[in-house]
Amino acid sequence: MDSTDTSRFEASRNRLASLAYRLLGCAADAEDAVQEAFLHWQAADRQLIKVPEAWLTKVVTNVCLDRLRSAQARRERTVGAWLPDPLLDGDPMLGPADTVEQRDSVSLAVLTLMERLSPLERAVYVLREAFSYSHAEIAEILDITESTSQQHLHRARRRITAARRRSGGEVAPASARRIVEEFLAAASSGRTERLVALLTDDAIAISDGAGLTEKLLRYDTAQRIAAVARAGFTPTPAKRRFAGGTPAIHHALVNGAPAILFVLGDQVIGAVTFDITGGKIATVRGIAAPTRLARLTETWRQHEPDTPLITQW
Incomplete structure (x- = not known):
């Protein structure tokens, strides 16, 4: 494979990675899927490939679908035991963010909810x-009919x-930062009543327990969330x-949402998002x-952070 073919693939790498991340929700798996696509690209008769971008999109999508359908994925990604990898805003793996739909499709809320979709529903939703x-292009990529593609999109x-109703849509950066700072101040000072006031009546909290538990920890009352936050912070x-x-x-934006990062x-x-x-x-x-934090840490190291909210916790 000559340098022109390699360059052609590299020009598509970020787009392919953002597609794979949306489909898989895991940065490392997304990188593996793109690398597998590169091996297919190396082995292919590239003179017969008329539209490389479309060909590569089909390969990556189908590699991801194979992973989502695997027995290992079904074990690892059971509802209630899995969270997507968080990505720092500015990471090219987040991909296109020009429209509300594009930004929504990479939010942690939507990535989590997409676990409830079938692999084909997920692929159609992301591609569209x-x-x-x-729908004609999606039908070609997934080897389905256009009407089937439309049905999958409708259900998805x-x-x-x-998820959109629950997340409430986009929030002005200044307002989001203010709420995060108030949450941090209330949690670290132990002011439970102020924490409860910052939460919606039907608020929920989810934690991966630092990877020490097989299932996610979930809290679903404002009072319980406030107590756990006070204890944790x-x-x-x-x-x-x-x-x-x-x-x-530090305050940061993660998958488009306000977040607190603990950095050592x-x-x-x-x-915490x-x-x-x-x-x-x-x-x-x-x-x-x-x-889950490996990719975020890698991006953080290339990032010029703001002054910490708390210098030494």
């Missing part, structure tokens, strides 16, 4: 909403609408020993499993 492929949109010597030191706490040196050791609706917090997600 995030990459604006026509109906389910995804629930109050620093103690034991927590610092577990973290390996005294992290700084140049390593992100924890991320927020879905905001009506000026209040509807969903809190705590992610601390190192495997």
Whole structure:
């Protein structure tokens, strides 16, 4: 394979990675899928490929579908035991973000809800909403009919609408930062009543338990969430020993949503993200499993962070 063929693939790498991430929700799996597509590209008779972009899109999509259908994926991605990898805003793996639909399709809320879709419904939704492929093009990519593609999209949109209602749509950056700062101040000071006031009546909190539990931890009352947040955000010597030191706490945008990052040196050791609706917090997600934070840490190291909200937690 000559340099022209390699360059042609590399020009598509970020787009393919953002497609694979939306389909799989896991950065490492997305990178593996793109690398597998590169091996297919190397082995192919490229003179017969009339539209490389379309060919590569089909290969990556089908590699991802094979992964989603595998027995291992079904075990690992059971509802209630899986969260998508968080990505720092600016990461090229997040892909196109020009429209509301494109931004929604990479939010943690939608990526989580897409686990309830069939692999084909997920693929149709991503190809249509995030990459604006026509139903004729999607039919070609997935080897289905146009009417089947339309049916899959209709079902997927109906389910995804629930996530959009809950997340409340986009929030002005200044407002989002203010809410995050208020949450952090209330949680770290132990002001439970102020935490409850920041949450919607039907707020939920989800945590991966730093990867130490097989199932996600879930809390579904404002009072319980406030109590858990107060306990979790109050620093103690034991927590610092577990973290390996005294992290700084930064505000950031993760998958388009406001977030708090715990950073020790140049390593992100924890991320707490927020879905905001009506000026209040509807969903809190705590992610601390190192495997889920690997890509975010890599991007953070190339990022010029703002002044920490808390220099030493």
